[in-house]
Amino acid sequence: MYCRNKLLSALLLGGLSLSGITAFADDTTTTNAPAATAEKGVKQHIVVGTGSESGNYFSMGKDIKSYCEDSLSNGSTLEIAKSDGSIDNIIGMNEKRYSAAIVQEDVMQYFAKTEPRKVNKNRMKVIAGLHMESAHLLIPINYKPDSNEGFGDMLTSLFDGQSTAPLSLDALQNQTIGSWGGSMVSAKALSYFLHLNLKVQDIPAGKRSDPGIPVLLIGGHPYAPVQQILDTGKYRLVAINFDKLKEKAPFYLKSSVSYKVKGKVETVQTFAVRAMLVGKSFRKESRNVNMSLLANCITDNLADLADDSETNPNWGSVYDLEQDNDQSSWAYFPL
Known part of the structure; x- marks a missing residue:
């Protein structure tokens, strides 16, 4: 019912x-x-x-x-x-x-x-x-975070191209993140509710397949822009620790997304928002x-x-x- x-x-x-x-x-x-x-x-x-x-x-x-x-x-x-x-x-x-x-x-x-x-x-x-529309956090492999900001050392260790540990979004505090369209507002909302002080950049259309910085996109999966970024082989689709997120903003929902990476399907846990x-x-x-x-x-x-x-x-x-x-x-x- x-x-x-x-x-x-x-x-x-x-x-x-x-x-x-x-x-x-x-x-x-x-x-x-x-x-x-x-x-x-x-x-x-x-x-x-x-x-x-x-x-x-x-x-x-x-x-x-x-x-x-x-x-x-x-x-x-x-x-x-x-x-x-x-x-x-x-x-x-x-x-x-x-x-x-x-x-x-x-x-x-x-x-x-x-x-x-x-x-x-x-x-x-x-x-x-x-x-639900799921969050996709993509971070360049071997990404060097903004120096001496937030949890930069943690980000560096996570994105060495090997680690698969779920990321606490606190690690993004004071970092620069890219997005576009309505996802920019979702990134600002995430920053607001989790007190992350993110510096959200609007990625122009010509750079969206390889923006060179972490990217947050919200959309139903599979989401074509996400697959396009992954196909460059330069980015990781990052698993997100949902438990800490839920504590601060209960309207976020637990989700998972699957994409093809180097010929294999990878599934990562993430969060989602609901359309109303x-x-x-x-x-x-x-x-x-x-x-x-x-x-x-x-x-x-x-x-x-x-x-x-x-x-x-x-x-x-x-x-x-x-x-x-x-x-x-x-x-x-x-x-």
């Missing part, structure tokens, strides 16, 4: 106008509202921010439209919109371009800490938890009915979404996560 309970200018959220969020709920919003029914709702055109048309977010959004549009109130409709991913989606919800969106939970939690007036549990609520389908929350309950109807529909159809040969394969992992009763600490729309 289904259990309930991925644009760097986005870092400038503080400069965004608040005019796009005046219809959001305030602190009086309740989470124990009556069960939603189609008759209680208003007709709405709900635009859902996703990601690129070739990505998982867009594909899963299409699946949700196919399965659940008919369950909405009074002829309401869903439009699945391509976007630049999690950050663009959060901005788009503030700018009223999107009524709902798919975002990584670490990004949402990060902005809740750094921009709490714009991103909080009253203004945005979870419709449904989706799939979130929606705007309003003071007026009739404007929240469709979000609860969507939540109910996904709940009721999750097994079919997982089994359907024409849906995104990540629905299988969503089903497993819900069977394990994995829940976010974020607020949910009521079922």
Whole structure:
């Protein structure tokens, strides 16, 4: 039974106008509202921010439209919109371009800490938890860490091309790390929650196959950019000690990833973040009915979404996560 309970200018959220969020709920919003029914709702055109048309977010959004549009109130409709991913989606919800969106939970939690007036549990609520996206930490073999910074000696010993010991992320403290796209914000979030003081560099497109510094990328695996870096033979995909990470940021999940390295498949343990389908929350309950109807529909159809040969394969992992009763600490729309 289904259990309930991925644009760097986005870092400038503080400069965004608040005019796009005046219809959001305030602190009086309740989470124990009556069960939603189609008759209680208003007709709405709900635009859902996703990601690129070739990505998982867009594909899963299409699946949700196919399965659940008919369950909405009074002829309401869903439009699945391509976007630049999690950050663009959060901005788009503030700018009223999107009524709902798919975002990584670490990004949402990060902005809740750094921009709490714009991103909080009253203004945005979870419709449904989706799939996990895993962290990939790649470090050049024989990498020389920033001198006299953090745990440089530990890094040097680990990345001699031989050691396979899981890395405590504390070893990255004060180090320079590369990333790009939405993964940059995930790297900043990791630095924030673990107090790592990372110096995050945006790697330009022409250098992404061999950036020359440690790289952190978040994405569903197998992730093509990760395999491309590994194929150079100059990098190690590093196992991460999850236990210490979980203590500091409980929304991170345990994961493992497998890639082909020199003709052999290597599997390493790592951590992951969950993608979440979130929606705007309003003071007026009739404007929240469709979000609860969507939540109910996904709940009721999750097994079919997982089994359907024409849906995104990540629905299988969503089903497993819900069977394990994995829940976010974020607020949910009521079922």
